[in-house]
Structure formats: structure tokens, C-alpha cells
Amino acid sequence: MTRLVVDPITRIEGHLRIEAELDEANGIVEAYSSGTMVRGIEIILQGRDPRDAWAFAQRACGVCTTVHSFASIRAVEDALDIRIPPAANLMRNMMIAQQYAHDHVMHFYHLHALDWVDVVSCLQADPTETSRIQQSISSWPNSSPGYFADVQARVQAIVDSGQLSIFANGYWGHPAYKLPPEVNLLAVAHYLEALDWQSHVTKIHTIFGGKNPHPNFVVGGVPMPIDLDSDTALNAERLSIIDDSIDRITEFVDQVYLPDLLAIAPAYLDYAALGEGLGNFLTWGEFPGVEPTDSSALLVPRALILGRDLASVTEPDPRDMTAMQEFVTHSWYRYEAGDQSGLHPWEGETVFNETGPEPPFEELDVEGKYTWLKAPRWNGTPVEVGPLARVLAMYAAGHEQTVELVDSVLATLGAPVEALFSTLGRTAARAIETKVFADHLRTLFEDLKARIAAGDTRTFDDERWEPRSWPSSARGFGFTEAPRGALGHWVVIEDGKIENYQLVVPTTWNASPRDAQGNPGAYEAALVGTTLAQPDAPLEILRTIHSFDPCMACAIHMVDANGDDVAEVGTGLHVHADG
Amino acid sequence: MAEPADRGDRRVVLGLGNLLNRDEGLGVHALRALGQRLGADPGVELVDGGVLGLNLLPLVESCSHLLVLDAVDAGRPPGTVIELGRDRIPMLRGVTFSEHQVTFQEVLGLASIRGRLPGTVHLIGAQPADISVGVEVSPAVRGAIPPIVERALEFLDRWDATVPTSGDAS
Numbered sequence: 001m002t003r004l005v006v007d008p009i010t011r012i013e014g015h016l017r018i019e020a021e022l023d024e025a026n027g028i029v030e031a032y033s034s035g036t037m038v039r040g041i042e043i044i045l046q047g048r049d050p051r052d053a054w055a056f057a058q059r060a061c062g063v064c065t066t067v068h069s070f071a072s073i074r075a076v077e078d079a080l081d082i083r084i085p086p087a088a089n090l091m092r093n094m095m096i097a098q099q100y101a102h103d104h105v106m107h108f109y110h111l112h113a114l115d116w117v118d119v120v121s122c123l124q125a126d127p128t129e130t131s132r133i134q135q136s137i138s139s140w141p142n143s144s145p146g147y148f149a150d151v152q153a154r155v156q157a158i159v160d161s162g163q164l165s166i167f168a169n170g171y172w173g174h175p176a177y178k179l180p181p182e183v184n185l186l187a188v189a190h191y192l193e194a195l196d197w198q199s200h201v202t203k204i205h206t207i208f209g210g211k212n213p214h215p216n217f218v219v220g221g222v223p224m225p226i227d228l229d230s231d232t233a234l235n236a237e238r239l240s241i242i243d244d245s246i247d248r249i250t251e252f253v254d255q256v257y258l259p260d261l262l263a264i265a266p267a268y269l270d271y272a273a274l275g276e277g278l279g280n281f282l283t284w285g286e287f288p289g290v291e292p293t294d295s296s297a298l299l300v301p302r303a304l305i306l307g308r309d310l311a312s313v314t315e316p317d318p319r320d321m322t323a324m325q326e327f328v329t330h331s332w333y334r335y336e337a338g339d340q341s342g343l344h345p346w347e348g349e350t351v352f353n354e355t356g357p358e359p360p361f362e363e364l365d366v367e368g369k370y371t372w373l374k375a376p377r378w379n380g381t382p383v384e385v386g387p388l389a390r391v392l393a394m395y396a397a398g399h400e401q402t403v404e405l406v407d408s409v410l411a412t413l414g415a416p417v418e419a420l421f422s423t424l425g426r427t428a429a430r431a432i433e434t435k436v437f438a439d440h441l442r443t444l445f446e447d448l449k450a451r452i453a454a455g456d457t458r459t460f461d462d463e464r465w466e467p468r469s470w471p472s473s474a475r476g477f478g479f480t481e482a483p484r485g486a487l488g489h490w491v492v493i494e495d496g497k498i499e500n501y502q503l504v505v506p507t508t509w510n511a512s513p514r515d516a517q518g519n520p521g522a523y524e525a526a527l528v529g530t531t532l533a534q535p536d537a538p539l540e541i542l543r544t545i546h547s548f549d550p551c552m553a554c555a556i557h558m559v560d561a562n563g564d565d566v567a568e569v570g571t572g573l574h575v576h577a578d579g
Numbered sequence: 580m581a582e583p584a585d586r587g588d589r590r591v592v593l594g595l596g597n598l599l600n601r602d603e604g605l606g607v608h609a610l611r612a613l614g615q616r617l618g619a620d621p622g623v624e625l626v627d628g629g630v631l632g633l634n635l636l637p638l639v640e641s642c643s644h645l646l647v648l649d650a651v652d653a654g655r656p657p658g659t660v661i662e663l664g665r666d667r668i669p670m671l672r673g674v675t676f677s678e679h680q681v682t683f684q685e686v687l688g689l690a691s692i693r694g695r696l697p698g699t700v701h702l703i704g705a706q707p708a709d710i711s712v713g714v715e716v717s718p719a720v721r722g723a724i725p726p727i728v729e730r731a732l733e734f735l736d737r738w739d740a741t742v743p744t745s746g747d748a749s
Contacts, residue, residue, distance in 0.1 A: 040712025044599055056714075059598045059629060110633060158692050195689065199637030213631050 016511060016550055018541060019364055020527060026535050031520075031527035033511045034364055034371040042350040045501040050076045050493050051219045051465075053501065057489070058214065060503070064551060066099050066205065067482035068503070069217040071489040076219045078292060079476025079493050085458040086290050088221035090448040091208050091234075093287050094242075095215075096480065097441035098204045101249045103483035104387075104434045105257055107549050109187075109194040112427065114170055115543045116264050117187040118177040123156055125181035130189075133182055137259040142193065151189040171537045178267040187264065190256050197252050203245040207238045221460035226452055239449065246442055253438045261431040262412055268424060272415050275423030275544040277526030278382055281305040281389035282316060282509070284488055286481035287440065299440060300481055303393035304378060308421060310396040316378060318477045318488055321346070326374040326504065328353075330366075330513040333374065340516045342377065345490035345502035346475050366514075375515040376504050384522040385485030385509045386548060388420065391429040394436070401439065405432045423526070426547040467496035482506050484549040507551045523548065590644040590738060591624045592731065593635070595683055602657075602707030602720045606649040609703075609727045613648075616728055623735060628683075636686050640695040644738050646731060647702040649683070650710075650720075657708030658719030660726050665700040699738070703730050 021030040041060050045053055054072035058065040070092065077084065084092075127148035134143040171177075179187075202212055208224050209215020216223040227233035282304050289297030295315060304316040318324055325342030328335055334353035335341050343349060355369045364370040375382070383389075394402040409428055410419065419425055451457075464470065470493070478489040485506030492500040512521030523545060530540050594610025597603045607627050614625050628635050639645060651661040690696045705723035709716075716724075 041599060043712060044714060056599065061630070063632060063634065065629070065631075106633065192693070195636060195693070198634070199641075202634075202637075213634065214627055214629060 016545070017364070018523070018527070018545065019366065020538075020541065022532065022535060025531060026533075027531040028527050028529065028541075031524045032364065032366045032370060033373075033513060033521055033523040035373040035507075035511060040350070041503065042348070042501050045498050048498050049467075049496070050079070050491060050498050053491070053498060054217045054219075057503070058217075061551060063103065064482060064505075065214060066095060067480050067487055068489075069215075070096065070480045071478040071482075071487050071503075072491075073217050073219045073478065074292060074480070075476040075478025075489040075491045076493075077476070078478055079474040079491055080219075080464050080470055082220055082461060082464045083290060083292075084221045085456075085461055087226060087448060087451050087456055088459040088461075089288070089290050090444050090451065091222045091224070091459065094204055094441055094444045094448065095208055096286065097437045097444060098201060098245075098249065100437040100483055101253060101434055101441070102198060102201050103549075104430050105194055105252065106198060107483070108257060108261075108427075108430065109191045112546045112549075113187050113191060113260075113264070115539065115546055116177070116268060117179060117184050117191075118172055118174075119155065119170060119184065119188055120159065120172040121177065121179075121181045122152060122185035122188045123159065123181075125152065125185035127152060127185065130182040130185045133263065134186055137263055138255040140255040140259075142189070148185055148189060151192065152185060154192075155188060171539045174537055174539050175533050176539050179264060183263055183267075187260060190260055193256070194252075197248065200248045201245055203241050207234065207242060218460065220462060220465060221458075223460075225459055226457035228452070239452075242445065246438075246445055250438045250442065253434050258431050258435055261428060262409070265413055265424060265428065269413065269415065269419075271424040271543065272413070272419035272422045274530055275426070275526045275547065276421040277522050277524075277528075278384050279306075279308045279421060280378075280381055280383040281392055282378055282383040282385055282486055283389050283393045283481060284316075284318065284479035284486040286390075287444075299394075299399070300390045301393045301397045303389075303396070304383070305389070305392055305396065306381065308418075310392060313393065313396045318479065318490075320344075323379045324376075325380075326376045326502075326508075327515040328369075328374055329516040330369055330371065331374045332369050332372055342380075342516070345488070345504055346492055346500065348490070348500065348502035350502070371511075371513045373508050373512055374504075375512040375521060376509050377515055377519075380515070380517060380519075382512065382515065382519050382521055382525070383509060384548075385506045386426065387430040387433050387483075387485075388426045389485065390481060391433050392420065394433075399436075401436055402432065405435060423544045423547045430549070470496060482551075484551050485509060505551070507548075510548045511550060587643065589624070589642050590735075591626055591638065591642045592646045592648065592735075593626050593628045593638070595628045595630070595647060595649040597630050598714060599712065600710045601713045602716050603650055603710040604714075605705060605707065605716060605720050605724070605727075606647070608716060609648045609724050609731070612724050613728050613731050616732065623738075632682070633686060633689075635683070636689055639686055639690050639697065640693070642697040644699040645697040645701070646734055647683070647700070647704075648727065648731065649702060649704045650707045651702070651704035653706060655706040656719075657706050657717065658723040659706045660723055660730065661702075661704050661706065662730065663702040665696075701734060703727050703734070 017034040019032040020028045023029050041057065044056055053076065054069040057068040057072040060068055128145040130148040131143055131145040205215045206212035208222055210223055225233040228235050283300055283302060285295060285298035285300050285302035287299040295302045302315050304314045321344040324344055326348060327342050329339050332352060332354045334351045335343060335349055357365060391402060391406065395406050409432060410417065472495055474493045476491045480487050487506055488504045490502045491498060510522040514520055526544050527541060530544065532538050532540050592610060592613060595606040598607055610625055610627060614621065626638065653661050705720055705727060708719045
């Protein structure tokens with residue numbers, strides 16, 4: 001029996017590589033973003049039954065299973081002109097609202113907070129002072145000095161064991177960490193609490209999807225019937241479990257996540273003027289009504305914002321063949337019409353063209369092709385997608401709660417509206433929208449209960465289930481605002497089979513390379529102008545990249561040519577010594 | 580911190596891997612093959628964990644017995660069946676760009692430092708040959724699935740012979 005172990009469990013989630021050119025003062029002059037794994041789901045989907053596409057699309061990524069499933073079934077419903085029943089639409093929207101809270105809280109505590117919170121520093125904290133801070137910012141019950149002393153002892157035990165595990169390889173002690181030890185301790189406590197919290201918030205998916213992980217989805221509705229008297233349907237007992245789960249979500253968002261953001265942010269106001277990048281934003285919108293093409297029903301509007309101008313927001317049409325295009329000039333793909341051309345996703349092509357360099361290599365050829373991500377553009381313009389885009393869209397549209405929250409966060413931090421266009425603005429927007437969507441989840445649930453009470457319990461429409469009811473040719477667009485930004489699936493159906501299928505995922509927008517005109521993508525633009533305190537420990541780069549919440553698994557696919565292991569990810573930064 | 584859930588006697592076989600990358604998905608394929616052998620009343624929970632990463636933490640921490648099926652890169656010839664005991668599975672964490680780069684080792688590492696690693700953890704897998712884009716596994720890995728299933732069945736028999744144990748005390 002083999003006992004040799006190097007990297008025992010290959011986990012293929014996608015690698016992001018950033019190459020940055022620095023000036024003599026360690027300021028970033030140019031940045032290049034590369035996805036070092038190829039994507040191929042489009043190839044796998046060709047020729048398949050469109051009703052099955054979601055089951056493949058949901059496997060593109062372990063964290064984004066739900067969003068790909070929804071974008072896929074919405075694309076097929078759009079192509080086949082299917083209207084899902086109102087109760088099913090509410091159930092779907094509830095799953096999406098829940099997903100935001102789960103994803104954003106985990107992103108903040110598990111990944112992003114450690115960019116701002118020095119874990120090891122919390123050992124120096126006075127738990128009594130941490131307790132005082134906690135009690136001053138919210139009514140969260142875990143707030144006694146003894147509680148925080150216990151957390152501190154746990155962290156001390158981890159450090160003493162020499163097995164830092166999750167906390168290994170952080171840049172602890174880096175001069176860019178600015179929080180007092182007491183606030184660090186507060187955040188570490190909530191980091192640990194968030195891990196427990198997540199087990200209580202996934203119940204909506206388990207119930208509506210029939211199982212979790214990998215809930216079921218269906219073109220035409222949701223797979224879970226509603227019958228208050230049945231053991232196998234959505235019944236009174238399950239509604240009560242959901243009720244409790246929603247309470248858990250809103251409590252944590254209101255009493256932990258938002259207050260923590262406001263406790264951490266004041267130490268990092270320099271990041272309210274750093275990391276903006278493009279100033280252009282796009283959303284496809286979210287929480288549709290029963291008429292999926294009626295964009296006026298969306299809570300998050302479908303919006304295009306250019307040059308920070310919130311006064312002249314327009315609505316982008318994803319069916320516009322010349323505005324919505326992807327470019328491969330600097331990407332490892334080949335277009336039949338030439339690599340300078342752009343293609344709408346319905347006409348999209350996925351033909352690999354890896355031009356090297358052969359690994360191992362020192363630097364990518366950034367003048368040529370350097371990434372497995374395509375470059376999506378709107379009318380040739382690069383845009384940012386994600387929480388900041390959504391909050392700006394809701395803010396510009398005058399959504400009351402959003403305006404209130406944004407203004408109150410800015411006032412608390414003493415920051416102007418322009419501060420939103422930044423790394424910190426992105427991180428704050430994520431917390432703000434989590435609050436908006438968690439509250440919306442409660443509203444959706446009340447609507448669902450009212451519908452059930454009125455006897456409207458239909459959850460599936462089978463009128464167009466059989467392929468013989470379909471047109472011989474059809475094209476569809478399916479969207480969702482994934483937690484990390486606008487996600488679109490474009491499908492072309494011919495004679496009952498998928499002829500073409502293209503995903504344009506949030507991280508493809510944000511981590512995109514230069515396009516045919518040489519315009520940088522959002523990450524590339526956002527990093528320019530940031531100065532690194534220690535180039536061999538580029539914490540500042542992580543802060544801005546993490547503020548976008550990258551999902552490389554969706555954007556790209558398959559192992560890199562190195563076939564390398566986790567250590568490669570740990571050193572995935574390549575910093576040139578000079579410009 | 581909340582008290583650990585009462586894990587009682589929860590026995591789980593967890594298949595891991597990405598079905599869109601051929602042999603990378605062998606853990607899920609092996610899980611399905613095991614499910615067919617066990618039939619309608621498997622007497623153990625069979626969970627398709629895909630590549631869910633951190634989302635698997637609550638499940639892992641709630642188990643008393645955990646058998647993981649997964650692709651294992653040990654530099655061996657393709658299809659070689661590989662087993663790792665509880666203390667042989669490294670638990671790592673590096674600086675990453677994305678929450679989505681959370682590996683299953685990290686999930687085990689988190690459970691471990693939280694004092695909630697299941698009392699019994701075992702991994703059975705095989706060396707992959709081809710993890711390119713596609714849904715079909717390579718012949719070498721297809722051939723490894725029956726012996727993986729046999730070893731898993733032996734392991735489950737051994738569980739049945741033991742009285743329920745609890746995991747680490749927290």
C-alpha cells in the first residue's frame with residue numbers, strides 16, 4: 001500500500017497570477033492579471049440536452065454551484081419562452097438572497113478580513129477592552145471578557161502547537177496592519193463564529209433543492225412541491241425551519257458583519273482612495289418578477305455606469321450583438337475571424353491556442369497572449385462587476401434602504417461619496433448589499449407564505465418540457481447577479497440540442513486581460529498606483545484583489561501545466577524587482 | 580464559540596472531485612459505484628461533495644466516522660490505489676487569492692484546530708492520469724474504481740464491527 005504523500009488530494013480550483021511592474025519607490029506602474037488554467041465547460045455542453053445543462057454548469061465551481069444552475073435554467077427558459085409559476089420564482093429568489101449572505105460573510109471573515117486583521121497580534125489584546133468594544137458596537141451576546149479570553153487562549157494554543165494551519169503563511173506583523181490588538185481579537189472571534197454560523201444558513205437550499213450539497217434545479221420551476229400536509233413537500237415544519245434560518249442570517253449580518261466592518265474600516269481609510277481602477281460598472285440585475293424579461297421588476301437594476309457618472313445610468317442589452325463582446329487578443333484562444341475581432345457570446349468560440357511560455361517560466365509574455373481568461377467588453381469598454389456595481393446601481397436608482405445605508409456608512413467613516421470608488425468602497429458595498437438582501441429575503445418569505453395561504457402553490461410549469469414543443473432554433477440569455485458580480489449564460493439551441501453555450505462569469509470581467517485596443521481589465525487597472533511597503537510580502541495587492549472576491553474556478557478551468565500543488569498558489573505572486 | 584454539535588454516530592462516505600475534469604472526479608464516480616453496490620439501504624450516508632471546499636466543514640465536523648474518496652496525486656503510476664490514514668493527510672494553508680482555492684486539506688485542518696475532527700478519518704483514492712476538460716475518466720482510473728469500492732466496503736464492515744465513538748473532545 002502506498003504511503004508516500006506530497007499533495008495527497010488534488011483540488012482544482014483555479015490559479016490567479018498577478019505580475020506587477022514597480023517603480024523605484026515600489027509603486028505599481030503596470031499590472032497584468034492571468035488565469036493560468038484553461039476553461040472548457042462550453043465544449044462539454046455542446047450537443048447536450050439543454051434541460052441538463054445546469055447539472056454540468058453547477059460543477060464548474062464548488063462555491064458557485066447555485067448561481068451557475070440559475071443562470072443556466074434561466075437561459076434555457078428564456079430561449080424556450082417558459083414562464084415559471086410565481087411561487088417558484090419567489091423560492092428561487094429566496095435561494096439567491098440566502099446565497100449572498102452566506103457567501104459574503106464567508107468571504108469577509110475567511111478570506112478578506114485576514115488582509116486587515118493581524119491574527120497573531122490578537123494574543124496581545126486585553127480581552128476586557130475587546131469586550132467593551134463589542135458591547136459598544138452591537139448587542140451580539142458573545143461579548144464578555146471571559147468569552148474573548150477563551151478565544152485568545154484557543155489562538156494561543158494553535159500558535160503554541162506550531163501547527164498554525166489556516167493561519168500559516170499570513171503576513172503577520174506586516175507594517176500595513178493598523179488595527180489595535182483588541183479589534184484584531186474581536187475579528188478573530190467572529191472569524192471562528194462565522195464557521196459555525198454557516199451550518200445554520202444553508203437550510204433554504206437543502207429544503208427547496210431537495211438536498212444539499214448540490215441541490216436540484218429544474219427548467220420550468222423548482223423541484224420541490226408545496227403541500228402543507230405532506231411529509232415530502234414544502235410543509236409547515238419546513239417553513240418554520242426556514243423562518244429560523246432567516247433569523248440567524250439577519251442577526252449575524254446586523255449584529256456582527258456590519259458592525260465589524262465599521263470597526264475595522266476607520267484604520268484603513270487610505271484604502272478609500274486606492275484601488276478603484278476603471279470607474280465603469282455593469283450589472284445584469286437580480287430578483288426578477290415572473291416576467292423574466294421585465295427589467296423594471298428587478299430590485300437590483302440592470303445598469304451600465306460609465307466614468308463614475310451616477311446621473312446618466314443606462315440599461316445594457318445583453319442581446320446587443322455589437323455592444324456585448326468578448327476579445328481574445330491577449331488570451332490563449334483563437335477566433336476564426338482573427339484575434340483582433342470581438343464576438344457576442346451567442347456566436348462565441350472556444351478554441352484553445354496556448355502560445356506559451358512553457359512552464360516553469362519567470363515572466364508571462366504580456367505583449368502577446370498571457371491568460372486563459374477572455375476579455376469581455378461593453379462597446380469596447382472594460383467594466384467592473386460585483387457588489388460595488390450593484391450598490392451603485394441601486395443607489396443611483398434611489399433605492400431607499402440602499403441610499404440610507406450608504407449615506408450612513410459614509411457619514412460614520414467621515415468619507416465623501418467618491419470614497420465608494422475604491423478598495424474599501426468595494427468591501428463596504430459588499431456588507432451594505434448583504435444587509436439589503438438579507439432583509440429582502442424576509443420580504444420574499446412573507447410573500448411566499450401569503451401565496452401559499454391564498455392557495456397558489458404551483459411550483460412547476462411543464463407546458464414546454466417536451467422537446468417537441470420547442471422551436472427548431474432558439475437563443476436565450478440567462479442571468480444572475482452572482483455574489484461576485486454579473487453572471488451571464490448565453491445558449492443557442494438547434495433541434496433540441498445545445499449548439500453553442502457560453503458563460504461570461506464575473507471574474508472574467510474583473511480579472512480580464514488587455515483587449516484588442518490595449519485597455520486593461522479591472523484588476524489590472526485597480527492595482528496601478530498602489531505602493532508596496534515590502535515587495536516580498538505584497539499584502540497591499542492581496543487587499544485590492546480580494547476586495548473583488550475572485551472566483552478563478554469559474555473563470556477558468558483545469559489544472560495548470562505545472563500540475564503543481566497548493567504551494568504554487570501560496571507563491572502565485574510574481575513581482576519584478578524594477579520597472 | 581458555540582459548543583460542538585452532538586455528533587453521536589454519523590457515518591459518512593464523502594466523494595470529492597470535479598466531474599468536468601475527467602479523473603479529477605474519480606471520488607464522485609467511486610461514490611456512485613459504491614452506492615450501486617450498497618443498494619437502497621446503504622446504512623451509511625453517501626455524500627457527493629464535489630469541490631465544495633469550505634462548505635463541507637459543517638458536514639465534516641458533524642461526523643463520527645468519515646471515509647473520503649478522492650483523486651490523490653502521489654506521483655505513482657496512473658490508477659494506483661492509494662490509502663491514507665487520519666494522521667497521514669496533511670492539513671495546509673497558504674496565502675491564496677480566492678476563497679475558492681480552499682482545499683479539502685484545509686477543511687480538515689480547520690476541523691482539527693477547532694477540535695472537531697471525526698474520530699475516524701480515512702481516505703481511499705487513486706493516482707489520476709488525465710485531468711483535462713471532459714466527463715469521461717481514463718481507462719486506468721476506470722480500472723481503479725472497482726478495487727476502491729472493494730476497499731471501501733471492507734472499511735465500512737470494520738466500522739460496523741465497532742461501537743460508536745465520539746470524535747475529539749473540544
